[in-house]
Amino acid sequence: xxxxxxxxxxxxxxxxxxxxxxxxxxxxxxxxxxxxxxxxxxxxxxxxxxxxxxxxxxxxxxxxxxxxxxxxxxxxxxxxxxxxxxxxxxxxxxxxxxxxxxxxxxxxxxxxxxxxxxxxxxxxxxxxxxxxxxxxxxxxxxxxxxxxxxxxxxxxxxxxxxxxxxxxxxxxxxxxxxxxxxxxxxxxxxxxxxxxxxxxxxxxxxxxxxxxxxxxxxxxxxxxxxxxxxxxxxxxxxxxxxxxxxxxxxxxxxxxxxxxxxxxxxxxxxxxxxxxxxxxxxxxxxxxxxxxxxxxxxxxx
Amino acid sequence: xxxxxxxxxxxxxxxxxxxxxxxxxxxxxxxxxxxxxxxxxxxxxxxxxxxxxxxxxxxxxxxxxxxxxxxxxxxxxxxxxxxxxxxxxxxxxxxxxxxxxxxxxxxxxxxxxxxxxxxxxxxxxxxxxxxxxxxxxxxxxxxxxxxxxxxxxxxxxxxxxxxxxxxxxxxxxxxxxxxxxxxxxxxxxxxxxxxxxxxxxxxxxxxxxxxxxxxxxxxxxxxxxxxxxxxxxxxxxxxxxxxxxxxxxxxxxxxxxxxxxxxxxxxxxxxxxxxxxxxxxxxxxxxxxxxxxxxxxxxxx
Numbered sequence: 001x002x003x004x005x006x007x008x009x010x011x012x013x014x015x016x017x018x019x020x021x022x023x024x025x026x027x028x029x030x031x032x033x034x035x036x037x038x039x040x041x042x043x044x045x046x047x048x049x050x051x052x053x054x055x056x057x058x059x060x061x062x063x064x065x066x067x068x069x070x071x072x073x074x075x076x077x078x079x080x081x082x083x084x085x086x087x088x089x090x091x092x093x094x095x096x097x098x099x100x101x102x103x104x105x106x107x108x109x110x111x112x113x114x115x116x117x118x119x120x121x122x123x124x125x126x127x128x129x130x131x132x133x134x135x136x137x138x139x140x141x142x143x144x145x146x147x148x149x150x151x152x153x154x155x156x157x158x159x160x161x162x163x164x165x166x167x168x169x170x171x172x173x174x175x176x177x178x179x180x181x182x183x184x185x186x187x188x189x190x191x192x193x194x195x196x197x198x199x200x201x202x203x204x205x206x207x208x209x210x211x212x213x214x215x216x217x218x219x220x221x222x223x224x225x226x227x228x229x230x231x232x233x234x235x236x237x238x239x240x241x242x243x244x245x246x247x248x249x250x251x252x253x254x255x256x257x258x259x260x261x262x263x264x265x266x267x268x269x270x271x272x273x274x275x276x277x278x279x280x281x282x283x284x285x286x287x288x289x290x291x292x293x294x295x296x297x298x299x300x301x
Numbered sequence: 302x303x304x305x306x307x308x309x310x311x312x313x314x315x316x317x318x319x320x321x322x323x324x325x326x327x328x329x330x331x332x333x334x335x336x337x338x339x340x341x342x343x344x345x346x347x348x349x350x351x352x353x354x355x356x357x358x359x360x361x362x363x364x365x366x367x368x369x370x371x372x373x374x375x376x377x378x379x380x381x382x383x384x385x386x387x388x389x390x391x392x393x394x395x396x397x398x399x400x401x402x403x404x405x406x407x408x409x410x411x412x413x414x415x416x417x418x419x420x421x422x423x424x425x426x427x428x429x430x431x432x433x434x435x436x437x438x439x440x441x442x443x444x445x446x447x448x449x450x451x452x453x454x455x456x457x458x459x460x461x462x463x464x465x466x467x468x469x470x471x472x473x474x475x476x477x478x479x480x481x482x483x484x485x486x487x488x489x490x491x492x493x494x495x496x497x498x499x500x501x502x503x504x505x506x507x508x509x510x511x512x513x514x515x516x517x518x519x520x521x522x523x524x525x526x527x528x529x530x531x532x533x534x535x536x537x538x539x540x541x542x543x544x545x546x547x548x549x550x551x552x553x554x555x556x557x558x559x560x561x562x563x564x565x566x567x568x569x570x571x572x573x574x575x576x577x578x579x580x581x582x583x584x585x586x587x588x589x590x591x592x593x594x595x596x597x598x599x600x601x602x
Contacts, residue, residue, distance in 0.1 A: 088484050184526075184529070186525060186527040204508070207509070208520075210525065216598075218599065218600070219599045221521070224486070258601075261602070298520045299600060301556075301559035301563055301597070
């Protein structure tokens with residue numbers, strides 16, 4: 001089976017301040033984190049656009065990790081830049097500045113191989129673009145999307161159309177409540193199932209993940225860490241481990257989905273231990289397996 | 302072994318408003334919730350004070366559940382009253398009014414049998430009173446306490462003295478951070494172990510529980526509910542199921558403590574489904590076991 005994942009979203013240069021330090025123009029973006037995590041489980045091709053100011057070493061780095069970056073277009077203009085600040089609780093970022101740059105006119109065109117992708121991850125971008133990409137994929141068997149409050153409020157009709165074509169939706173608890181109009185997440189899940197997705201993954205940051213399927217629910221706490229340096233990209237890193245596991249298995253049964261949630265959580269837990277992608281780059285497969293086993297010890301009863 | 306639990310704290314009349322309804326002068330108080338939960342696992346004697354206005358039916362009700370209420374003193378004056386309000390998120394109460402009544406001069410005197418208690422739960426009251434009670438217990442083998450921001454800020458030296466005599470501390474995550482001065486809970490646990498307790502139980506409401514012991518850590522999400530009507534007493538109900546399980550087992554090993562956390566969570570999950578103690582009163586042992594098994598299905602991978 002073709003387990004290659006097509007991931008469409010942003011590549012960015014992030015400037016981040018946390019109580020523990022700061023980084024300037026560090027490699028960031030949703031598909032960057034996603035692919036650096038997913039590559040442990042399945043081959044990944046990314047589709048994104050960057051500006052001429054995007055350091056070539058970043059693309060080389062991703063290629064070196066085994067990520068197919070041939071779908072990254074280098075365009076006239078500047079790379080998407082995000083500047084954010086985290087307080088001591090580290091659970092929510094304050095956006096200080098967003099410069100869309102070439103990302104403002106991002107209109108992905110898939111090549112022939114990409115159109116034949118079976119697994120598609122549509123990172124958090126304008127739902128019009130998510131739909132335009134998905135339309136180009138001929139016969140996908142597993143489609144996942146992320147979204148955020150900005151689109152839930154501003155492009156609701158388009159987002160609802162997208163949902164009908166999506167198997168998995170990942171978002172945080174506040175976004176889930178805003179999208180569904182339900183405070184209670186069990187009720188929110190029922191809403192989701194009525195609007196398209198078969199899997200509804202609620203990312204709660206340091207409070208873990210709730211994964212709803214039609215015939216089972218899985219609750220996972222977050223891995224317990226003594227040092228969290230930079231939560232940027234945790235959600236996309238989770239998505240990478242999660243989707244990578246599903247693509248590799250080629251199934252959506254309960255055991256596989258549970259495993260995918262834990263692998264996603266393990267990857268996210270490593271990611272937040274350093275700035276930017278530093279930890280994901282140095283990460284080894286045996287470390288992933290080791291923390292997976294620790295996860296079981298932390299939660300079994 | 303003597304598994305009887307001595308529980309010292311408040312009995313109260315609560316007036317509560319939630320988005321789903323309200324209750325006026327309903328039975329409440331920390332030892333009330335605690336004992337109504339703990340009684341499923343071990344015999345409980347409560348020590349508290351109420352005013353002459355306290356309906357006799359409430360004490361009869363607790364006795365009917367098998368709780369020993371002979372230690373409840375009926376004093377001249379009014380019962381402790383709390384008036385609170387919950388918004389849609391239901392995770393934190395807004396206190397509208399507190400009338401201490403006879404609770405303001407609460408000075409528990411234990412009788413001979415109570416002094417021989419082996420398991421003691423000191424609910425959230427003035428640490429001076431918690432210590433005065435504990436001094437009267439001759440040779441306790443398991444002592445647990447709860448506390449809150451009011452005492453952490455106002456009676457810190459007394460609270461620190463109490464901690465040295467305590468095996469288990471239960472509090473919420475904000476309280477843990479305030480008491481220890483550590484944002485990170487792993488570091489907070491290290492602080493706790495250096496100040497007395499062997500077990501540190503962090504109650505995170507809808508986000509579950511983290512239980513730290515010196516040689517293991519256990520993470521449990523909260524049971525997933527479709528309807529939460531009234532979160533009042535959830536923490537004390539959790540403590541009841543938790544301490545009841547420990548008292549019954551007479552051990553603090555990893556397997557027992559994990560089981561205790563889940564039973565505590567199960568009891569708390571039932572409690573929040575109705576106003577006041579309504580659900581705890583009608584609750585059956587088989588329902589507890591059934592939800593315990595559901596908990597495993599929700600979390601295993």
